[in-house]
Amino acid sequence: AVSSTAVFVYLLVPTLILWYVYHRLSNSHLYELGNKLPGPPALPVLGNGLEFLGLSNHRIFQKLYSRSFEYESIARLWIGPRLFVFLTDPRDVELILGSTVHIDKSPEYRFFKPWLGNGLLISTGEKWRAHRKLIAPTFHLNVLKSFLDLFNANSRDVVEKMRKEGEKEFDCHDYMSECTVEILLETAMGVSKKTQDKSGFEYAM
Template identity: 30%
Template sequence: MMRDYSSHVLQLWVGPFLPLFIFCHPETSRAILSTSEPKDELFYGFIKPMIGDGLLLSHGSKWHRNRRLLTPAFHFEILKPYVTLFSQSTNVLIDKWTKLGSGCSVEMFEHVSLMTLDSILKCSLSYHSNCQTDSQSSAYIRAVYDITRLFVERIRFPPYYSDFIYSLSPSGRRLPKLGSHFNLSQVEKFYKACDLIHNFSENVIRERKAQLAEVKKLGLPRRGKGKCLDFLDILLEARDEDGTGLTDAEIRDEVDTFLFEGHDTTASGISWALYHLAKHPEYQDRCRGEAEGLLQGRTEMSWEDMSKLPFTTMCIKESLRLRPPVPGIGRTLTQTLALPDGKKIPAGFQVLTGIMTAHRNPLIWPDPEVYDPLRFSPENSKDRHSHAFIPFSAGPRNCIGQHFAMNEMKVAVALILQSFQLEPHGPPPFYEERIVLRARNGIWLKLHKRE
């Protein structure tokens, strides 16, 4: 990638006619991220058939309204009971790995993606899918994988930018909507994968609405004993000042967006964090000692534990710096953008906040390719630019679920290290920038069970 950081703005041509301005310095990143400019309609539009016009892609008055209505879903009081659910999902993964035998070699993304999907279904929809142990449940993961692969394929071939041409291509050909008889493990094409994801979320929403109607009919309490308020509850209950709620289409779009963003990005963060700790046993041992000292043999974590893993948090942040789950954020300018150096980019142009590029800027990060968790110690962080580290973006359109994601990563890393010694296995993973940062050849680790 680019090695010249002397300019804070890099220009890249996508084909012969489409210029793209890439920001790789905190000052220029702040210039765009402090605005509410919409996401880049061209490239983000390619995944709109999957997640709809939810919080990630909507803009203007709709985005402002929905952001306000959804914010209560991420209040600390809502997030607290989720830590227990994260622990339960992680322990299912640990049990699965234990049964494989000590010294087994495991590809992280395959297993961790199922774990984070398990967690987010429990937390956001109160839906217990058994997706980690039921092989048929991996269809959703496969569909997301295929969509991100096809997304990159489409970006790399400009003729596919036309929806009409893409719909006629082998990858984009739309087929009839999936029925229950379809073999879910064979989902390959883009629109078929989108249909599978939509069917999944629609079925969950339909079941919840039926349950709520039955509860109301019988005059029972809104939520059963011990059931925490989840994301879907808040979507169904959300009301404007005039009492207007979200439409069925809006609810589905927000569920699809949250399921995708909340499981795939977090799986990337956890997988790369475990890889970096496997590569650096001295940091791995220190994280393990911190977790064991805190947990004292417990296999379930609590909300109060989240602030008591300082070094583990530093290691996760350093992994997010080197391998941010979302490597870049595109925006379309609706008005002229003034940069700190006085230059201006006119309305109508696309700009990209290069998160991975900025996280490796040697003007900000000495020895940027070195994994050094101490960069995030309190003394080393206090004078750092507010936009030097932005794995969850920043400004008004920052990731609404960042505390949810960080807590899940802490739980997963702490409990896994308490159970296993990690060791790299096979060739080093070659990272690949899709919608979410993945590894082209997988992230393979050898797991040694600890007594």
């Protein structure tokens, strides 16, 4: 007698094969374009997924980040049937981020949430459009030009603070957060930058 497990396997295997064939045929254009991009060799079905098996979100982000710099200005990875394309040339990134049509974010953006929160880079759809419409006038080129001296002064201050760390390894996030808050206070509220010399990151938070 044939066991129920064997019957399940006999049914599952051809089903998976048929699904894979259907997926490849229906997404043949995606695979054709994806395989033209530089990237590490990918296994059938699994792609490059084994590299990330068992890793935390933080480690996945770190690994993806390091992988993206192994190639020129563009790289691709296959995680199962999903294609990931990494851009390191600012001009390419500008084209993507500047689009007002292709704004829907893929589910993988959740890996960036610990660093970026729910801001414009993460939000999508109507929420993105509403927030973008609100802040767009603030970032007009002429407005930004008027703050160049302020940006330069704060940039020099934060560089000098980091210089005091010497050659040891340190987390620059605290310094950049403080600098960002200082710039926001001065540009949006006209508050003096004297706070730069006070409580540091604790003040920024």
